[in-house]
Amino acid sequence: MTESRESRPTGLRADDLPGHRPAMLRYAILQVREAAVAEDLVQNTLVAALQALDTFRGDASPATWLIGILKRQIIDHYRRVSREAPLPVSGGDDPDGDADLLDRLFASDGHWATAPAVWSDPEGSRRQEDFLAVLEACLKGLAGQAGRVFALREIMELDPADICKDLGLTPSNYWVLMHRARLRLRQCVERGWLMERS
Amino acid sequence: MDTCRDISALISRAMDARLSVSERLRMRLHLALCSACRKFSRQVRLLRWASRQLGRQLGRQSGRQLGRRSS
DSSP states (O other), X not given: OTTHHHHOTTOOOGGGHHHHHHHHHHHHHHHXXXXXXXXXXXXXXXXXXXXXXXXXXXXXXXXXXXXXXXXHHHHHXXXXXXXXXXXXXXXXXXXXXXXXXXXXXXXXTSSBSSOOOOOOOOOHHHHHHHHHHHHHHHHHTOOHXXXXXXXXXXXXXXXXXXXXXXXXXXXXXXXXXXXXXXXXXXXXXXXXXXXXXX | OOOHHHHHHHHHHHTTSOOOHHHXXXXXXXXXXXXXXXXXXXXXXXXXXXXXXXXXXXXXXXXXXXXXXXX
């Protein structure tokens, strides 16, 4: 351990860990949306990382390694939650009243009530950053089971089959939740992005 | 005749699953005629791309912080 600085130039030291905290917290908030839960998950991750510090080989960057541990904490958290209290697919945990989401977004003849607008492509790095900021704000407001499923799939890039297994969902539950998440998210991003550009 | 409501659900499902031949046909036919659903389809793909960017960027960001601290 004493010569670790020389022999492991890419090594990770205990006092490097706190510097990763803000980014990990942002990542965790996008997944769980509750600050207190996110804090706990990041704390558990840092403790786990500290214990496993010697196993860090520098194959991946420290950030990637830490996010990997955080991802496992998040998945375990969801497994626990869905074991303790299976979450309803709609209704219950959804403040927006998802039951009539589709009836709000589509007219009675099945056409879009308000047709989706053209989004200017977030070309260029500056525009891209603005777009991601709008998206991040919208993701934080994407409540309920739909928000969870979307974040696991699109931010953590988990396999749909694994998500179903971890959350105890059937494939058709999964399609319904992902579709609702996309409809809500695109509406929010559209508002934010058009405002941003005007 | 499929409505935008039906087709938008297929567009969403096609992001994660292989649609049946008849579903793909219905989707393509509708998309050829409906610019609103074409926009939805593009937006859904952009949301996927951007969400992944965001997830990966957070990892890289904390990496840059470490780089500054240890150099």
